[in-house]
Amino acid sequence: MKKKAICLVCGGQSTEHQVSLLSAINVAAAIPRDEYDVLVVGIDQQGGWHWYPDGVFHVNGSDADRIALAPGGVPVFPVRLPAGAALVELENPGQRQFFEVLFPVLHGANGEDGAFQGLAQMLNCPCVGCGIASSAICMDKAITKRLLHEAGIRTARGLCLRAGVSQPGCDEIAAQLGLPVFVKPAGGGSSVGASKAMSAEALESALAEAFQYDEKVLVEEYVVGREIECAVLGNHELFCAVPGEVIPKVGFYSYEAKYTMADGAELRAPADLTPAQVAEVQALAKRVYEALDCAGMARVDFFLRPDGAWVLNEVNTIPGFTSISMYPRLHGLSGVSYPDLVRRLLQLCIDKHEGTCKLIRQGRPSSR
Secondary structure (H helix, E strand, O other), X not given: OOOEEEEXXXXXXXXXXXXXXXXXXXXXXXXXXXXXXXXEEEEOOOOOEEEEOOOOOEEOOOOOOOOEEOOOOEXXXXXXXOOEEEEEEOOOOOOEEEOOEEEEEOOOOOOOOOHHHHHHHHHOOOEOOOOHHHHHXXXXXXXXXXXXXXXXXXXXXXXXXXXXXXXXOHHHHHXXXXXXXXXXXXXXXXXXXXXXXXXXXXXXHHHHHXXXXXXXXXXXXXXXOXXXXXXXXXXXXXXXXXXXXXXXXXXXOOHHHHHOOOOOEEEEOOOOOOHHHXXXXXXXXXXXXXXXXXXXXXXXXXXXXXXXXXXXXEEEOOOOOOOOOHHHHHHHHOXXXXXXXXXXXXXXXXXXXXXXXXXXXXXXXXXX
16 A cells, blocks of 8 residues: 655744754654655754655754754655645755645744645645644634633633733733743743733733734733643544543742753653543533534643632643653553554544545535
């Protein structure tokens, strides 16, 4: 049987460029080569696409602070041709590398916000993970909160502030939400630009920091509780792995705690929960997944309050796939090995694309 060609895309222009490269190292190693050929493409921080024919796409791969795209990749751009989707070499347009599936290992803007998923749809190419609409919705934490409120799912109280628009003062925000509060860019990820403000004065600095990354910033109440993460897999028939718990050691689960500090947090997998709590949070994670029209995969994060109530924290449609990331780790504990997880994600996206193509042939286009 002819092997399908996978175009694995990593890097990107977002602040999570290096995290993407760390994840891509593991994903690239896990793709079963007896079933798929792999084209690795790195997007540099200026937006240029580079194909690495030998598959060696990174330098300093063992150092989260210094990892970078390797020099010397072939400049390419993706196109839709009569024969299918392909990478065309910029300096030699007659040279084309065809592929049949896109696997984005991209975090943040232009990666998991619907932009890349829109490109995949224009290329008429299956793309691993959520579609355009769900990717865009989940990337914007403020919109996510509004939709989940409509679905009856509890989220933290908060305010959405916009740059250049009259907004309440820090004292007023503190009076409304209490202190401390969490401040985060509405469209950010990996806790980049996020901080915990203990006072009105600190809140002012936290807002200035967050507005460097997004024109829309979310200020949320501090939720006392345990941080529980759920790894959901599937399109229609959903599988939720055993939950895990993040126990921050430095105030909150910051970017540094996630990726550069050896003891920034304890990742406890599986989480120490009762069977009833496990069943409850798994069912709730699936409700969130369905309410936001997710497909393929997502990591759904909650707070478990002391009174037993679950509060949605956020949803990640392209969760981390590094060697210590919770999403693949939880699936591994649930009997789904890393290679099998990658294999399932690829098949899920192919199935989803075939379903969409069938709808289009019947005259009913789908946003998924």
